[in-house]
Every structure is written in C-alpha cells, then in structure tokens.
Amino acid sequence: MEKEITDKVLGQLKFFEKRKIWWKHTDVSLYSSDHKLDLWVQDENHEGVLDVQREAYKRYMENADKYIKEVPQYILDYYKWHYEEIDREVELEDNQKIGSITAEGVVNDLMNFYYLFICRDGSYGWLASCCWDDNYFAILLSESKPRMMTYNQLYDLNKINDDTFGLLVHDGMQRWLGLEQNQFYGESGILQIEVEGGYDEEISPIQQKAYKTYLKNKEAHFKDLTKMMLTVYLGDEKKADAAMKVNGVTVVDRSLLPKTLYIDKEGNYGWICYSSWDDKYLGVLLSEKGLHVMRTDELLSYAIYKRKNEIVMDNVFGMLFTDYMGYEKTLIVKLAGRTYTLPLTIRADDAELTDEMRSAYKQYLKLNSTLWEGVKDAMLEYYLRGYDWFSTFMDFPEELSKENVNRENVMSLVKFKKLYISDIDGRIAWLCECPTAEEDGLAFEFTDGEIETIAQTDII
Numbered sequence: 001m002e003k004e005i006t007d008k009v010l011g012q013l014k015f016f017e018k019r020k021i022w023w024k025h026t027d028v029s030l031y032s033s034d035h036k037l038d039l040w041v042q043d044e045n046h047e048g049v050l051d052v053q054r055e056a057y058k059r060y061m062e063n064a065d066k067y068i069k070e071v072p073q074y075i076l077d078y079y080k081w082h083y084e085e086i087d088r089e090v091e092l093e094d095n096q097k098i099g100s101i102t103a104e105g106v107v108n109d110l111m112n113f114y115y116l117f118i119c120r121d122g123s124y125g126w127l128a129s130c131c132w133d134d135n136y137f138a139i140l141l142s143e144s145k146p147r148m149m150t151y152n153q154l155y156d157l158n159k160i161n162d163d164t165f166g167l168l169v170h171d172g173m174q175r176w177l178g179l180e181q182n183q184f185y186g187e188s189g190i191l192q193i194e195v196e197g198g199y200d201e202e203i204s205p206i207q208q209k210a211y212k213t214y215l216k217n218k219e220a221h222f223k224d225l226t227k228m229m230l231t232v233y234l235g236d237e238k239k240a241d242a243a244m245k246v247n248g249v250t251v252v253d254r255s256l257l258p259k260t261l262y263i264d265k266e267g268n269y270g271w272i273c274y275s276s277w278d279d280k281y282l283g284v285l286l287s288e289k290g291l292h293v294m295r296t297d298e299l300l301s302y303a304i305y306k307r308k309n310e311i312v313m314d315n316v317f318g319m320l321f322t323d324y325m326g327y328e329k330t331l332i333v334k335l336a337g338r339t340y341t342l343p344l345t346i347r348a349d350d351a352e353l354t355d356e357m358r359s360a361y362k363q364y365l366k367l368n369s370t371l372w373e374g375v376k377d378a379m380l381e382y383y384l385r386g387y388d389w390f391s392t393f394m395d396f397p398e399e400l401s402k403e404n405v406n407r408e409n410v411m412s413l414v415k416f417k418k419l420y421i422s423d424i425d426g427r428i429a430w431l432c433e434c435p436t437a438e439e440d441g442l443a444f445e446f447t448d449g450e451i452e453t454i455a456q457t458d459i460i
Contacts, residue, residue, distance in 0.1 A: 009054040021117075022360065030113040031104075032127070039125070039314045040117045042155070052122035056142065060116065061374040067141050071126075072103035074146040075139075078377055081259075086132040088279055091363065119157050127151060128155040130395055147179065158199060166207040168345040170199055184258060185221065196264045210267040214286065221271075222258075224291050225284065229256055232334050235368060255339065256332075257281065271295055275332075277339035282330065285319070292319040293330050297334050316358040320346070327353070331419060335372050346421045347460075356426025361446060364419065364428055367446060375430070375444050376407040382453035383410050383436065390436045414442070422459050429459050 003015045005022070013022040021040040029036055041053055060067075077324075079086065083098045094100060096109065106114075115127040117138065118154040125140040125147075137156035149169055158170040168176040177194035178228035187368040195207055199425050214221075223244075230240035258271040259281070270292075272287040283299025285292040298305065298321060303310050305321060312320045312327065326348035333340050346357055383390070399409055415433040420443070422428070436442070441456035 007049050007054070010039065010049060013039075013041065013049070015043070016040075021045075022049060024126075026116075030083075030107070031072075031111075031450060032108040033112045035112050036115050037113060037126075038115050041116045042118060042120050044120075045150045050120065050122075051122070056118050056122040056124050060141070062117075067126075067146075069291055071139060071141075071146055072107045075111070075148075075190070076101065076103040076106050076304075077190055079110075080147055080187075084257075084274055084279070090132045104396075118155060119154065121157065123154075123157055123159070125154055127154070137292075140169075144145065149177070153177075160203070161207070162203050164211055165193060165195065165203060167196065168203070170197075170269060172199065172376050174198060176203065180261070182258070185226075187444065191254055191258060192260045194260055194262045196262075204365075206267040207263050210263050210269050210287065214261065214263075214269055216366075217286070219285050221291070225258075225271075226257065228291055228293075229332070232332050232339060235334065256284075257283075258284075263297060264300075264303045266306075268306070270299050270300045272299065272304075275341060279342055282332075282341060288319070290318070293332060294319075294321070295330055298330075312353075313356075314353060316361055317344075317346070317353070322351070326350070326351075326423070333368070333419075335416060340416060342416060342418055342432075344419045344421070347423045352427060354423075357423075358426075360421050360426040360428035363446065363449060367449065371446065371451075374446070376411060378444060378451040378453045379414060380405070380407045380410050383413075386436065393438075394435060407448070417441075420459065424459075429454070429456075431456055 005013050011024060012020070013024050014020075016023050018042060019040070022043055024039050026037055026039060040331065041049055043049065064149060075246055080098055086092075087097075095105060110132075111128050113126050113128045114136070116124065116125045117127050123142045125138050125142065127136050127138055128135060136151040136318060138149050138151050140154060147167065147169065152172060153169055156172055159169050160176070162168055165178045166177075168178045170327065171177055176195040176197050178195070180191045180193055182189055183192045193211075195203060197203065222278065227237075227240050227244060230243055231237045234240050255276050257274045257276070259274050260272040261269060262272060263269040267287065268285070269287045270283055273282050273284055274367045275282050281296045283294045283296045285294060285299055285302060302314075310322045313324060314320060317327070317329065320329050325345075328345040329344050331342050331344050333342055346353070348354075349355070356366040364371075383405060384402065398404060400413070413434050413436060417433060418430045420429055420431045427445060427447045429447075431444045432444070434442040437455060443454050443456045443459055445454050445459060446453045
C-alpha cells in the first residue's frame with residue numbers, strides 16, 4: 001500500500017503504520033487549545049479510505065459548529081458527576097472547583113483536543129486529554145448526543161441501538177455501556193448503565209425487562225436510599241421518616257451517590273454508589289425487595305452467589321452472604337460524628353442462625369443511636385484503669401497523658417474493624433484495633449445492653 005495518497009474528499013493523507021490510520025494536519029484548533037486538530041482515519045486492514053468515512057467527514061464538517069457549541073456543557077456535566085474522584089486525584093485551582101467551574105472553563109483550562117478520529121463504520125469523534133487522566137479519552141460525536149468513552153473503545157467501536165436501552169457501546173470485555181440522565185439529591189447527572197454481555201452477545205429480553213422494572217421503580221429506590229442514609233445520620237428510623245415528610249428527599253448531602261446501574265445476564269440489578277465518607281464504592285442491590293448494601297464485587301457476582309446458594313434472607317438480619325465461618329453483610333454506621341462502612345460478621349460454624357444471634361442484632365439496632373456515647377465512657381474507664389501498665393510499652397502524646405485524656409480524645413486510639421456476633425450464646429461486640437491491646441485486639445461488648453471493654457480473644 002502507498003504510504004501517501006491524495007483522497008478526493010479528505011485531501012493529502014499519510015499512512016501511520018503504528019496506529020493503522022491515515023492522517024493529516026489541519027489548521028483547526030478547538031477552544032483555547034494551542035494544539036491543531038489532526039485528522040485520523042482508521043484503516044487497520046490496509047484497505048484504503050472507505051466511502052462511508054468520506055461521508056462521515058462531510059457530515060462532521062457540516063455539524064462542526066454544533067459540536068463545538070454542545071460539547072462543553074456535556075463535559076461539564078461529566079466533570080461535575082465525577083468531581084469527587086477528580087478532586088481526590090488532582091490539585092484543582094479555586095476557579096476549577098465544582099461551585100466555580102464553567103463549561104468554557106473545563107474545555108479551556110482542563111483539556112486539550114488533538115484529533116478528529118473517523119472509524120471504519122463512519123462513526124467519529126474527538127480524541128482529547130485532560131488534567132485528571134493520563135490517557136486519551138474520546139468524545140463520540142456521530143450519534144444524537146455526545147458520548148464520552150476511552151480511546152480503545154472508539155478505536156474498536158462495537159455499538160448497538162437497543163429498543164430499550166438506546167445506544168450501547170461495548171467496553172471490549174464483558175459489558176455493554178449506556179448513559180442515562182438522572183436527578184439525584186436535586187442535581188442532574190449522568191448515570192452509566194452497564195449491561196453484562198460479551199462482545200458478540202445481544203441484549204436479552206430478561207435484561208430489557210429488568211431495565212424497564214428499574215425505570216418504573218427508580219424514584220422509589222432513591223427515596224429508600226435517602227431514608228436509609230437519613231436513618232444512619234439521625235440514628236433513628238422514625239426521625240428519618242419525620243425529616244423526609246418535612247423536607248422531601250433532598251435533605252441528605254451527596255453521601256452515597258449512584259454512579260452506575262449494573263444489570264447482569266440473569267436480570268439482577270443494582271447501583272454502584274460512590275461513598276463520600278471513605279472515597280470508595282458500594283453496591284446497592286435493587287432487584288430484590290428492599291435495598292441491600294454490599295461490596296461492589298458482591299453486586300457484580302450476585303448471580304454466582306445465588307446459584308451457589310451462598311445467600312440467605314433472614315427476617316432480622318436481612319440479606320447475608322455465607323462462607324465456611326458463618327455469615328457476613330455490609331453495614332453503614334455513624335460513630336463519633338463520622339460515617340463508616342464496616343462488615344457485620346456472624347460466627348456460625350454449624351451454618352445455622354439462632355434466636356440468640358437475632359436477639360443480639362436487635363440489641364444492636366436498639367442501641368445504635370446512643371451506642372457511641374457509651375463506648376466513649378467505656379474506653380475512657382478502660383484507658384485510665386490500665387494507664388500505668390500501658391505506659392510501660394507505649395509513649396503517649398501529651399493530650400493523652402493521664403492528666404489530659406478525656407472521653408473525646410481517647411477515641412483517637414480506636415479503629416473499628418467489624419461488628420461481630422459469636423456463636424456462643426449470641427454475644428455481640430464491636431471489634432477494634434487499639435495499640436493498648438497489643439496482639440489481642442480490643443472489643444466493646446454490649447450483649448446485655450451495657451458496654452463492656454474486653455479483649456477480642458474473650459469473644460472470638
């Protein structure tokens with residue numbers, strides 16, 4: 001194949017073997033970028049430029065002004081929706097923060113646009129870089145609305161227009177990706193849709209039905225999510241109900257924010273949510289009755305757990321995952337004014353839940369709103385009682401000396417790890433790391449409703 005051609009529509013082109021593209025420089029720059037927008041025309045099989053690519057180029061040129069006008073707002077929406085993650089990765093200037101940034105500011109200050117890329121099927125988009133990612137990303141322009149994706153997804157573009165989901169683009173692994181506009185906590189944002197399926201697999205009627213069911217119940221799901229978080233913050237379900245009656249569903253900050261809706265091949269679905277308290281993600285299963293918080297990997301593998309009978313629904317505990325040691329679920333709890341994601345572990349070697357275990361968990365739910373104050377008192381009493389011994393192997397900072405320690409600052413020694421229920425008479429305790437406890441670890445047991453500080457070895 002010739003390394004240089006003159007195309008009747010695209011003009012003088014050179015072949016770039018490494019990228020498998022025809023390319024040329026242009027005099028066009030986008031926004032305030034100093035970079036010129038080079039043209040890349042895909043040709044991985046050395047077949048030459050196709051008519052569909054020439055028509056795509058004409059269509060792009062006819063609509064270029066429209067794209068230039070539309071894309072900044074689209075990217076601003078994307079930026080705001082992913083702001084928590086971006087802010088964690090990049091040191092942003094004041095005018096780049098979420099309350100100040102504008103559509104023009106995003107494309108002018110945070111991005112550079114390099115290429116117009118035309119795929120073999122006539123799809124096309126811009127390749128750009130941004131301050132929050134070291135890799136190129138692509139903005140697909142040839143559909144009815146712009147679509148953000150990776151460079152590899154554009155290069156290997158595999159798309160379908162599904163009657164239920166609309167435009168879906170394959171990620172090259174095991175998921176079809178879509179987008180959906182939403183209103184969460186009073187703000188509009190982009191929810192990514194991920195539908196399980198291989199590169200050559202179609203969307204199934206089961207998945208279409210699941211998505212329709214989700215859309216029908218979406219508002220109710222979000223109301224339930226808001227109530228769940230209010231109950232964590234206020235420590236009481238009745239207080240959460242009262243707050244929602246007065247203020248609706250906008251009373252909670254963006255503390256657990258849905259980012260992705262995942263639908264597996266068997267029609268199970270749920271949100272992958274960003275948790276602002278620990279900058280991590282949680283799964284929230286929606287396809288069963290009620291909300292079920294779990295690790296993200298548990299949501300993605302829910303169908304596998306289900307097939308293996310490794311999920312139990314209990315009237316008191318709710319949904320539990322089983323293992324050889326017993327049962328586990330994920331809890332969202334508020335301790336000392338802070339929110340945590342911590343596991344509940346139920347030790348049950350004989351694989352049976354007992355009434356004693358259920359009673360212990362009911363005790364936790366009953367005490368949860370006031371438990372923290374009792375833990376502070378128990379920790380201070382434990383610390384002062386053993387201070388002389390602790391000081392033989394620990395160097396305490398001045399604020400934790402015997403004269404200065406108090407029920408507030410003593411808790412800086414404690415790192416909560418899990419809520420634990422023993423198979424021995426249903427004893428229940430918070431297990432913690434604490435330097436005063438050395439290898440044994442520390443536990444706050446409240447089986448009888450009174451907080452007692454013990455070594456973890458006394459209950460595990």
